[in-house]
Amino acid sequence: MTAEAREVYDTVIVGGGPAGLGAALYLGRSCRRVALVDSGDARNMAAGVMHNVVTNDGVTIADYRARARAELSRYTVEFLDDEVTRVAPEGERIVTTTRGAGTLTSRTVIYAAGVRSRLPEVPGLAELWGKGVFECPYCHAYEVRGGSFGVYGGSVPGECLAATLTAWTSSITYLSDGRRLPEEERGRLDAAGVPVVADAVLGVAAHPDGVEVKLGDGRSLALTALFLHLETEPRVAPLRPWLTAEDLASVQTDERGRTSLPRLYVAGDLGRTMQQAAMAAASGGLAAMSVNADLVREDRPGALFDLPPAAH
Ligand SMILES: Cc1cc2nc3c(=O)[nH]c(=O)nc-3n(C[C@H](O)[C@H](O)[C@H](O)COP(=O)(O)OP(=O)(O)OC[C@H]3O[C@@H](n4cnc5c(N)ncnc54)[C@H](O)[C@@H]3O)c2cc1C
Known part of the structure; x- marks a missing residue:
């Protein structure tokens, strides 16, 4: 191995x-x-803690990582x-x-820095994030099943969150x-049997049973x-100016983490993967297999099939 090769990481x-x-x-x-x-x-x-991690359901994040x-x-x-x-390219190398x-x-x-959740600017919400205020039903709803759920804001996308939550409780307010x-949107909520409260939400606070929502008309709603x-x-x-957030969504060329940028692969929440821990870990494995195969291609030209041209 040359001195240069010793100093250079594969990834x-x-x-x-x-x-x-x-x-x-x-x-x-x-x-x-x-x-x-x-x-x-x-x-x-x-x-x-993390749920839906097979053989490790409910593992603490610290323990998982350790x-x-x-x-x-x-x-x-x-x-x-x-x-x-x-992170920037330098000839045949990338310098981090x-x-x-x-x-x-x-x-x-392999760029696997994840995403940040952008919380709505409602007073008290950030303090209760992950402790009574959640995003993902599959991660958190089981522990509060049968309780009173609220669903806040945003549009009601194709996979309606309020409707999905009916698997865990019949008491849901949008x-x-x-x-x-x-x-x-109203039609979807009606079909799910979910009533709508249209008042302004002034803030949220901890409540003995979960979360208290303060409404514009002076009422409060106690939720689990x-x-x-x-x-x-x-x-x-770190990828700027090489790449912006908008670019990142468009540079991923396959489900194996490859991008149209040479030597850059993506994995996890910021790639095309469904945003879940097990899926993120699997997508890391896929990106790693792409890296390994592409390095074999580079080191032994002709030994592996060529890649199909990038989709865009
Ligand atoms: C509140 C909450 C609870 C959740 N609960 C669950 C659950 O129970 N089960 C489940 O499957 N999913 C859960 N998820 C989703 C899950 O957290 C993500 O899908 C998963 O963590 C994505 O893994 P990742 O490796 O892509 O990103 P992350 O887990 O976010 O890891 C990215 C890492 O990159 C590091 N990083 C970022 N920028 C830099 C930088 N510039 N330099 C060095 N390091 C950097 C960060 O420190 C971080 O450690 C939850 C999400 C939220 C918001």
Whole structure:
């Protein structure tokens, strides 16, 4: 091995959530040299635990991450508790700059930095996020099944959150916060048997049974849990100006994390994956397999089938 090759990682993984850890496991087991950089503030940290993780349902996030790292210590995976500030191509390499450790040079990067949930600006909501105020029914509704649920704001998309929640309770109220509902949305809620409260939502606060919602007409609504329709924001700052959030959605060319940018792969919540931990971990594995195959292609031209041309 040349001195240059020793200094260059096969892959730098940005993000040590389920996606980054999944990618690291596949690449470590592919005898690849990997650096995984993680700043330690996962999207779901407020919830403390993760459900729907087979053999680990209800595992604490800290425990999940610690056990993943212990498993990975068997392989050629280095961990850096650090923040990536810049990822940029440099010829046949990618240079990743971190706040603490300086620069890391690699042949490929798997970008798995996740997304941020954009909470509506309702007083008290952020304090109860993950503790009475939730987004995902599959992650949280079982623990509060049979209770009184509220669903707040946003539009009612194809997969209507309020209707979905009828699997866990028959007591659901849709809070439109003064928004006039289009006919189609109102029809979905009617079909689900979900009443609408149209008053402004002034704030939320902790309540002995869950969450208290303060309404514009002076009334309060006591709920076991409040579910939100949310927008999310991909955490792409280190990729700018190479790539913007809008670009990121369009550069992913296949379900295996490849992008139309050379040597950059994406995995997890900020890719095309359904935003769930197990799916994120699986998409990390898929991106890792793409990386490995593409490095074999590069090192042994003609040994693997060529990739089909990018879809766009
Ligand atoms: C409140 C809440 C509860 C949830 N509960 C569940 C659940 O019970 N079950 C379930 O399946 N899903 C749950 N989810 C969804 C789940 O959290 C995500 O689908 C999953 O965490 C996505 O994994 P990821 O690796 O893509 O991103 P993340 O888990 O968000 O990990 C991304 C990592 O990248 C790091 N990072 C970001 N930027 C940088 C940078 N510049 N430099 C270095 N590191 C960086 C972050 O620190 C973070 O550790 C929940 C989500 C929320 C919001």
